[in-house]
Amino acid sequence: MCGIVGYIGYRDAYPIIVKGLRRLEYRGYDSAGIALYDGNDIQMSKTKGKVDDLEQRVRKEIKTAGSVGIGHTRWATHGVPNDVNSHPHYSNSGDLVIIHNGIIENYEPLKKELLNRGYHFTSDTDTEVLVNLIEDVKKNEDVKLGKAVQIALNQVVGAYAIAVFDRNKPDEIVVARLGSPLTIGIGKDEFFIASDASPFIEYTNNAIYLEDEEMAIVRRHKKVKVRKIKDDSLVDPYVQELQLNLEEIEKGGYDHFMLKEIYEQPRAILDTYRGRLRVNDGIIKMAGVDDNIEKFLNANRIIVVACGTSWHAGLVAEYIFEDLARIPVEVEYASEFRYRNPVITENDVVIAISQSGETADTLAAIKLAKSKGAFVFGVCNVVGSSISRETHAGAYTHAGPEIGVASTKAFTTQITVLTLIALRLAKAKGNISNTDYHYHLQELELIPEKVERTLQSNEHIVGISDRYKDASNFLYLGRGYNFPVALEGALKLKEISYIHAEGYPAAEMKHGPIALIDEQMPVVVIATKKGHYEKVVSNIQEIKSRKGKIIGIVTEGDKSVKNLADFVIEVPETLESLTPLLTTIPLQLLSYHIAVMRGCNVDQPRNLAKSVTVE
Numbered sequence: 001m002c003g004i005v006g007y008i009g010y011r012d013a014y015p016i017i018v019k020g021l022r023r024l025e026y027r028g029y030d031s032a033g034i035a036l037y038d039g040n041d042i043q044m045s046k047t048k049g050k051v052d053d054l055e056q057r058v059r060k061e062i063k064t065a066g067s068v069g070i071g072h073t074r075w076a077t078h079g080v081p082n083d084v085n086s087h088p089h090y091s092n093s094g095d096l097v098i099i100h101n102g103i104i105e106n107y108e109p110l111k112k113e114l115l116n117r118g119y120h121f122t123s124d125t126d127t128e129v130l131v132n133l134i135e136d137v138k139k140n141e142d143v144k145l146g147k148a149v150q151i152a153l154n155q156v157v158g159a160y161a162i163a164v165f166d167r168n169k170p171d172e173i174v175v176a177r178l179g180s181p182l183t184i185g186i187g188k189d190e191f192f193i194a195s196d197a198s199p200f201i202e203y204t205n206n207a208i209y210l211e212d213e214e215m216a217i218v219r220r221h222k223k224v225k226v227r228k229i230k231d232d233s234l235v236d237p238y239v240q241e242l243q244l245n246l247e248e249i250e251k252g253g254y255d256h257f258m259l260k261e262i263y264e265q266p267r268a269i270l271d272t273y274r275g276r277l278r279v280n281d282g283i284i285k286m287a288g289v290d291d292n293i294e295k296f297l298n299a300n301r302i303i304v305v306a307c308g309t310s311w312h313a314g315l316v317a318e319y320i321f322e323d324l325a326r327i328p329v330e331v332e333y334a335s336e337f338r339y340r341n342p343v344i345t346e347n348d349v350v351i352a353i354s355q356s357g358e359t360a361d362t363l364a365a366i367k368l369a370k371s372k373g374a375f376v377f378g379v380c381n382v383v384g385s386s387i388s389r390e391t392h393a394g395a396y397t398h399a400g401p402e403i404g405v406a407s408t409k410a411f412t413t414q415i416t417v418l419t420l421i422a423l424r425l426a427k428a429k430g431n432i433s434n435t436d437y438h439y440h441l442q443e444l445e446l447i448p449e450k451v452e453r454t455l456q457s458n459e460h461i462v463g464i465s466d467r468y469k470d471a472s473n474f475l476y477l478g479r480g481y482n483f484p485v486a487l488e489g490a491l492k493l494k495e496i497s498y499i500h501a502e503g504y505p506a507a508e509m510k511h512g513p514i515a516l517i518d519e520q521m522p523v524v525v526i527a528t529k530k531g532h533y534e535k536v537v538s539n540i541q542e543i544k545s546r547k548g549k550i551i552g553i554v555t556e557g558d559k560s561v562k563n564l565a566d567f568v569i570e571v572p573e574t575l576e577s578l579t580p581l582l583t584t585i586p587l588q589l590l591s592y593h594i595a596v597m598r599g600c601n602v603d604q605p606r607n608l609a610k611s612v613t614v615e
Contacts, residue, residue: 002087002101003027004182005199006070006163006173008220009190013069014058016192020199021051021073026257026403027101027195028075029604031086034058035097036069037170042097046072046086068170068220070163070193072099079124089128091135092119095167096145098131101195102160102180110155130156134164146217146227149174153215153229159360163193176215176229181358181386184208184216184224186239191218196382197242198401205242209384211235240384256602258404258496262588263455266448268409269581271398272416279441282434284424288377288393295375296425299349301328303374305337305365306353309407309491313414314353315484316580320419323577324426324440334361338368346373351418354378355402355410357385366390379417381410395421404603406496408588411488412451412581419444419577443575447582450572454585457569461586464551464567465593468522474501475513475548476587478526479536485526485580489587496605497595506532506539519547524590525565526583529555530576540564551590553583 003024007013017034025032032054033046043062047053051073058064072087079085087099104110107126110133115121119132133155138148145166153160159179166172175182175193185192185200185207192200197207208224210216214235216226226235254260276286289296296302302321304314311333318329332342334352338361344350350369354362357380366387369376378387378394381402388394397413423440426432432440468474474493478486487503494501504513506525517523523543527536537560540550544564552558552565555573562568571582595602 002075003073003195004070004099004101004161004163004193005072005195006099006175006193006218007190008068008171008173008218009187010067011190012065013067014064016199016203017069017071018051018055020194021054021071023198024195025051025073025604026405028073030076030081031074031083032072033086033088034069034071035088035165036062036064036066037165037167038063038066042094042165042167044088044090044097046083046088048082048086068165068173070097070099070165070173077103077126085123085125087127089123089125089131091131093135096131096135096138096164097167098127098134098162098164100127100130100160100162102178103158104130104156104160105158106156126158130160130162131164145169145172146174146215149176150215150227150229150232153178161195172217172219174215174217175210177210178212178229179360179363182210183384184210184218186224189221191224193218201242206239207242208237208239211389212386243383256404256592256596258406258408258592258602261402261404261408262585262592264400265409265412265585266451266455268397268399268413269416269451270448271400272413273420273444274398276420277441277445279438279445282438282441284420284427284441286395286420286424288395289421289424292375292377292393293428296327296349297428298347299327299375300345300347301330301349303344303348303350303369304329304331304353305334305350305362305369306331307334307359307361309411309488310353310355310359310362310414312484312488312491313411313418314351315487316415316481317351317418317422319481320422320577321425324422324432325429326431327425332365334359334365337365342368344369344372344374348374350374350376352376352378352387352391353414354380354387355382355399355407355414356380357382357387359387363387363390379414381413405605406492406591406602411584415580416444416447440575440577443578447574447578450574450582451585454571454582455589457586458589461569461589462593464569465590465597467567468549468551469594469597471499471520471522473516473521474499475516475521475523476501476503476526477506477509477523477536477539478503478583479506479532481576481580482526482528482583485583485587486524488584489524489591492588492591493594496591496602497598497600498606499594506536509539509542517543517546517548519549522549522551524551524553524587525561526553527558527561528553528571528576528579528583529558529573530579537561537564553586
């Protein structure tokens with residue numbers, strides 16, 4: 001949640017920070033604010049709303065001069081979205097100013113103690129408590145800002161990424177992190193601070209990713225000093241060369257990031273298996289798996305932990321691993337896993353899936369699994385993210401930046417990686433014949449081209465979307481490998497169009513959902529020829545007999561469903577295990593076009609943020 005940006009150097013800070021906030025607006029967009037040091041004093045402006053609203057207010061309220069500043073775009077946790085609760089926040093003296101991503105869980109007792117000491121508060125936020133705690137330590141302990149931040153954070157329970165500025169020491173910004181991401185861009189005589197690298201990619205490709213419980217003092221013209229928060233020990237930071245480029249984080253002529261990212265999937269899937277899938281040689285090469293192959297082969301079971309769309313990808317993986325590799329799989333919501341006192345042993349493999357690599361619940365699940373002795377393997381997209389550093393081994397999806405809040409290419413690239421792992425293990429265990437193994441490799445190699453063909457249905461899907469854009473409810477049905485796709489299709493529709501939608505296994509329709517079906521109910525049925533086709537056709541007949549409206553996702557050339565459905569969308573034929581990579585594409589486009597026609601903000605749906613870094 002929330003995006004933070006900071007700059008200290010020789011350039012004007014304001015345009016860098018505002019542009020950075022725009023790039024981080026996917027992390028939160030209910031309010032925004034900025035604080036600049038103009039050489040004499042702090043100039044602050046903040047407002048409820050988006051970065052556009054902030055820019056309008058800045059023009060009226062403050063001067064934008066200065067080469068030091070911090071900015072924030074918010075996804076509200078403590079306190080409703082309004083001008084007062086927006087970040088940055090001043091300390092009582094007005095000397096300190098802070099921006100914060102995360103939650104201070106023990107803010108109430110801290111606030112009570114500060115009230116007893118004469119502090120007052122104007123907002124409802126936990127962040128204002130934190131900045132005043134830092135000020136109180138600084139004053140009573142008679143220490144510099146960096147030391148005050150360290151002492152204060154050792155009294156804090158929760159998650160945070162913070163940047164703190166002191167008007168009396170205008171040549172430094174103090175930053176720290178625990179559970180929320182923070183990176184420092186290293187330029188020539190300038191430094192950038194941000195939740196991820198996108199705000200500063202055109203200025204430098206060198207960055208330090210702070211680890212949990214680390215803080216840094218970023219000083220003008222000096223080397224960044226990184227310390228451990230708990231014991232004040234110095235850390236030798238690793239400066240990483242970024243692979244991100246500017247074109248990847250721009251819309252590239254598309255109306256929305258979501259549509260761009262839907263259309264990027266052929267390339268994203270290809271990039272995900274590039275160098276790993278060697279069809280001619282019959283080889284799958286994945287260092288994270290190859291180096292730990294015995295852990296997988298000797299596993300009693302695989303436990304998948306994930307949230308949201310990544311959880312749906314994990315459900316697809318359950319079918320793939322059990323079908324091909326014959327390893328038992330359990331798929332867990334990461335948000336429930338850690339609170340359930342789960343039975344985990346040293347013979348379990350835990351696969352943690354996250355697009356951002358920063359999902360708080362998934363990180364907590366990883367730490368729990370490691371404490372029980374399990375081998376933990378990460379699947380994520382963002383290089384240098386917390387999950388990639390916290391797991392024993394892993395594989396990147398190489399999907400490229402995903403800016404739209406509703407995940408699209410994350411889903412298909414996660415399935416691609418998980419399919420590669422399942423095939424690698426199936427071959428190693430001898431559970432798949434050479435003929436079937438090579439056929440799977442050949443079909444997987446063809447998926448990007450088949451996704452391209454599926455995307456050609458876009459105009460047809462626009463027409464279907466127009467027909468059903470005013471529906472109040474949708475039902476999504478699938479069987480086998482495509483049951484998780486039904487769940488994912490329903491999630492996409494409700495999160496960006498605000499239409500209530502539910503996904504079910506098609507056979508479960510008779511156990512409750514059939515009561516909802518009437519002539520007003522659109523039912524999306526995934527009915528490819530591979531896997532339980534005749535059973536799904538029977539389900540469609542049951543829906544039609546109750547006047548439900550059928551949108552069928554079918555294999556090219558299908559006639560049976562076409563004769564029953566109101567609309568069909570065709571996908572190319574492939575192996576049953578690979579159909580989710582194709583059937584999800586029409587569902588993404590359907591949700592996108594319906595949302596656009598309803599006037600919804602597709603890239604920034606209400607109440608949602610891209611990366612859930614708090615519980």
